[in-house]
Amino acid sequence: MKIVVSGGGTGGHIYPALALIRMIKMKHPDTSFLYIGTEKGLESKLVVREDIPFKSIDITGFRRSVSFENVKTIMRFLKGVNECKKMLKEFQPDVVIGTGGYVCGPVVYAAAKMNIPTIVHEQNSVPGLTNKFLSKYVNKVAICFEEAKAYFPEQKTVLTGNPRASEVIEASGVGVxxxxxxxxxxxxxxxxxxxxxxxxxxxxxxxxxxxxxxxxxxxxxxxxxxxxxxxxxxxxxxxxxxxxxxxxxxxxxxxxxxxxxxxxxxxxxxxxxxxxxxxxxxxxxxxxxxxxxxxxxxxxxxxxxxxxxxxxxxxxxxxxxxxxxxxxxxxxxxxxxxxxxxxxxGIRDAADRLYAVMAELTKKGGHSS
Structure with missing residues (x-):
């Protein structure tokens, strides 16, 4: 399977993405990954350090107050969508997953418009603006808290948990x-x-x-x-x-x-x-x-x-x-x-659940919404 992952801004979006990649690599070593983020974000350092192929786009988030900067953001979004379509066409992913942060907007949106199976992963009980926007276009919305269900289309939503949980259960406190x-x-x-x-x-x-x-x-x-x-x-x-x-x-x-x-x-x-x-x-x-x-x-x-x-x-x-x-x-x-x-x-098998959602989408092939 070939998977594009996008998530940026804060560690809360990036660490679950990295945990998912590590767990999938461990159990399905033939999987290929491409991570799309921003150069200015923390992801540019963390992802490259993990030796994961990384490409970047220039994108900023919307300001909640009325601002001319939001017009510039729309222009960057449209440009970012075009850049992402080129990256996706070159990489030919089976599925695209966004783990949050504004960088996911153009990446996941572009994939949806290209009929590539898409998922957004929402870590919090209250979703961010980007994931709420993308939920209209994606095949599946993966959540970590039951409370988040109320914010997304019911037929798309699946409780998977946070892939970071799948990593920590391997931890040993002996001698620490x-x-x-x-x-x-x-x-x-x-x-x-x-x-x-x-x-x-x-x-x-x-x-x-x-x-x-x-x-x-x-x-x-x-x-x-x-x-x-x-x-x-x-x-x-x-x-x-x-x-x-x-x-x-x-x-x-x-x-x-x-x-x-x-x-x-x-x-x-x-x-x-x-x-x-x-x-x-x-x-x-x-x-x-x-x-x-x-x-x-x-x-x-x-x-x-x-x-x-x-x-x-x-x-x-x-x-x-x-x-x-x-x-x-x-x-x-x-x-x-x-x-x-x-x-x-606790949801200890979060990475496995997310991988199962991906596998199911790729079997169906193409976009369903």
Whole structure:
């Protein structure tokens, strides 16, 4: 099978695409891929690093306010469609999948107009503008949250989950905690605010360090590289608790997750896919700075099923964070119940599900809408 993949802008769109490619390559090594993105986006670095054939187009997203820039965006879109048609004609894909971000617009639209089977993959519970637009033209819309069904044509929508989940289930937490000076057999919580960190989460954690020192559980606290120096300087003025390890960034995140009993994090779609795939309970602090407040809606899909606890950033304090940590980690029955509910929500075979959708479309051949 020959597959064109497109996704860009943020890691939330790119990492699921890369996970899908890796999983398909592992199980179907004769598959060929072409990734279409933008040179300015993060995908140009991440995709090339994976040794995946990469081509780029020049495209920007629509501004939500009235702006002359939107006229330029329309012109770039039309030009991008023409460029994509040439790329698709040359590569001759069996199927095209977009994983989100404005770069998918011209790529998937061009494929649909050429009667090439098409899929969009929506990671969040509330879809972005591009995927809502493309849903009118594609054969299938793959979703990760049941709540997303309401935004798409029912007959096209299929629940597949996030391919990132298919990768993390291979992770092993054996021997990971010892690298941070921790003891095995002791409950462990991981706290992080994304790759860049989050100041409100950092403030809550640093304010709670004295209380954490008296707890039986241990804390792996990831500041984000931007905030690490500031936090380190603060730690130099106090006695850092022996049960707390502080890191700027975690490179082997799946293995670390697999070793933890509880996670405190934002509510990005990829993070939630990883947590539920591994059956890990969480305290979720959604970023309030995202489109359509989708992180809070993502989080509620877990909290409504008691797999997680929701803390809004505006309410976050050191005291409230400690209260919730204690309420979960010092109550074995509740911790066990949350683990069960988290695992119940996990879709561990997401990559296989997506590949099955692709295979079915290629059997039918051509565009159906």
């Amino acid at each position: 905690l010892e690298k941070y000076g921790f003891r095995t057999g002791r409950k462990t919580v991981l706290i992080f605010g994304g790759s860049r960190g989050a100041r409100p989460i950092n403030d809550a954690v640093t304010g709670a360090l004295k209380d954490l020192a008296s707890r039986q559980y241990q804390v792996l606290y990831v500041t984000g590289e931007v905030h690490y120096e500031q936090v380190s300087n603060m730690l130099n003025t106090i006695e850092k608790p022996e049960n707390v390890a502080v890191e700027p960034f975690i490179h082997n995140m799946p293995d670390v997750l697999a070793a933890c009993d509880l996670v405190v994090a934002r509510a990005g779609a990829t993070t939630l896919a990883e947590l539920t795939a591994l059956g890990i309970p969480s305290i979720l602090i959604p970023s309030p700075y995202v489109t359509n407040n989708h992180q809070e809606k993502n989080a509620r899909s877990l909290t409504d099923r008691e797999a997680a606890v929701l803390l809004l950033e505006k309410d976050l304090t050191s005291g409230l964070l400690m209260k919730e940590l204690d309420a979960i980690l010092m109550n074995d029955l509740r911790l066990s119940k949350m683990k069960e509910e988290s695992a119940r929500l």
